[in-house]
Amino acid sequence: MNSNITIYDVAREAAVSMATVSRVVNGNPNVKPSTRKKVQDAIDQLGYRPNAVARGLASKKTTTVGVIVPDISNIFFADLARGIEDVATMYKYNIILCNSDQNREKEIHLLNTLLGKQVDGIIFMGGRLHEDLVREFKTSPVPIVLAATLNQDYDLPAVNIDYESAAYDAVKSLIDHGHKRIGFITGPLEQQINGEKKFAGYRNALEEANLPFDEQNVVLGNYTYDSGMKAMNQLLELGEDCPRAIFAGTDEMALGVIHALQDAGHRVPEDFEVIGHDNTRLATMIRPKLTTVVQPMYDIGAVSMRLLTKILNQEEIETNDVTLPHRIEHRDSTRSS
Amino acid sequence: MNSNITIYDVAREAAVSMATVSRVVNGNPNVKPSTRKKVQDAIDQLGYRPNAVARGLASKKTTTVGVIVPDISNIFFADLARGIEDVATMYKYNIILCNSDQNREKEIHLLNTLLGKQVDGIIFMGGRLHEDLVREFKTSPVPIVLAATLNQDYDLPAVNIDYESAAYDAVKSLIDHGHKRIGFITGPLEQQINGEKKFAGYRNALEEANLPFDEQNVVLGNYTYDSGMKAMNQLLELGEDCPRAIFAGTDEMALGVIHALQDAGHRVPEDFEVIGHDNTRLATMIRPKLTTVVQPMYDIGAVSMRLLTKILNQEEIETNDVTLPHRIEHRDSTRSS
DNA sequence: CCTTCATTGTAAAACGTTTTCATTCGCTAT
């Protein structure tokens, strides 16, 4: 029931002006300790809770940031969101979370809704930046940082890993194990990270090892377990020509791959080696445990948010475009050396 | 750059008053079509975007609801959040998402932050309702609905399944397969749902079948895969007395159980039967696929949010305390009949 | 042609803060 008591009530109770109350609420040092105490007592007694909306209107700061992700129910994005939220909390921000489903109109609509709500900044993750969206980004009155989202051609603040080199490393390690044919199971090609970067890394590794690129070794999935199974079964139909080493674009697809293999009576890693991507918790919940490229989504989220706070505080920033390190976590779906 | 243009600018541009602009923006029918068009043109031309903060201050509605969950990075809560967000979107609300980590002080602090931000309502999920928290709930100026959170003694709006009966069903089905000793792996006992309800269901089923309750058959985990493994290994140490049927309180723990079993050379479901709880996506990503109690988190989220909108719109409400149906999804970690 | 009532538009008062600027207070240094 303390929702209707205002700064003015507190002022009256403490026999000061509302400006003074505002000062103590905001920690302004120019308040005599005795006055501060008087005001604080009144606040406690009345159960005063500052109205953030009014505050936002007056100060033009809402201490709220918008977060747009494709789908929070996906463990991958959920991890990112947690990273964002944790550092947001640290800096006293709240998060308005939105799911875009990678839908172009929805992305734009959400962006506008968030701007309408006067968020202080936005963190965006999506598969590909469309022109319209970039145009909106460019004219945004508040800073926007891209998380795990590619940014070429535009110079928006962004946090990523080097996907191409990560994919290269993964495929390279497979090649180092003597494989001549490497299967590659990835997501939709129009997705920049999966379709372009990882693919490029795959080809680079092949090329460097003087291995031929064979189109039938790459198959498209949609990130899900089922699509991983399906893709592997498709590969299996190649018979003799089926690659014995698979790089899957996500852990979930890698799981599907391994199970498809096992269902067909093959052993992993003895007969087939499999590398995943992302290092979600899934990776350790399968037998054999999954060797995978670690893409630290939590960290990407945390760093993105930190970058955003730096921009908001006008702190010194080394670079707008940060690349986090990646590595391969070797587990049991690949042979040990 | 359209962030600084106000309703007043639009009014001037369209040669009407700001109230008229407000009317067209809010879809008030009392505006002459020609006027409406004139205003709309001005809005489009200027790129006017209503300031939701000012709007919130004037109207005392923010079209924002607060969501407090333990940890969004957990697939389980993420699913809930998605359900909430989807119907929130449907009703034009946005979501401020907060992670409580089930921490008592944090829960209270978050609640107050959200109330300070003038959310129109709150959806809360937590393990147990502490007294202080309930007190805050009771005096909240906005409605609060509990999602997948027990509510006994207090009459807060809530959406749940019948956990006790769900656990009963699961254990019963194990008993029906002829098992005399049933293992039960659950979460911390102070959690109401896991420690009390599911436990009660377990005991009921035992009792009804005239099976003795044996304390050594129940072991506590912390919901994680690892704790599931550990728990199962502990059970295995019972040797001859080890139960051959396990009910795990979460799918993730069930995964751990199955792998612990397999690592020890046992077969599931031939030697051991396992039932999980929640029916997360994990359940189909393991071999054998997991038989599990389905707790429809997405639906719980969606229904919670819908309930909240009903309260906010003062719609007729049959019951404050909705119980969603549950069922057992029979897959391959239990025998077929 | 005058009333009367809808319809549409206007002006101004909230909404609850922050912030700017002015004022007062309490001292110190003359």
Added chain:
DNA sequence: ATAGCGAATGAAAACGTTTTACAATGAAGG
């Protein structure tokens, strides 16, 4: 004493809407 000064306080103007109370306009009925 008193001018001068910094610290503490207060008054009032934003902030950008919604909403209320009216005023103006126009149409219809008598």
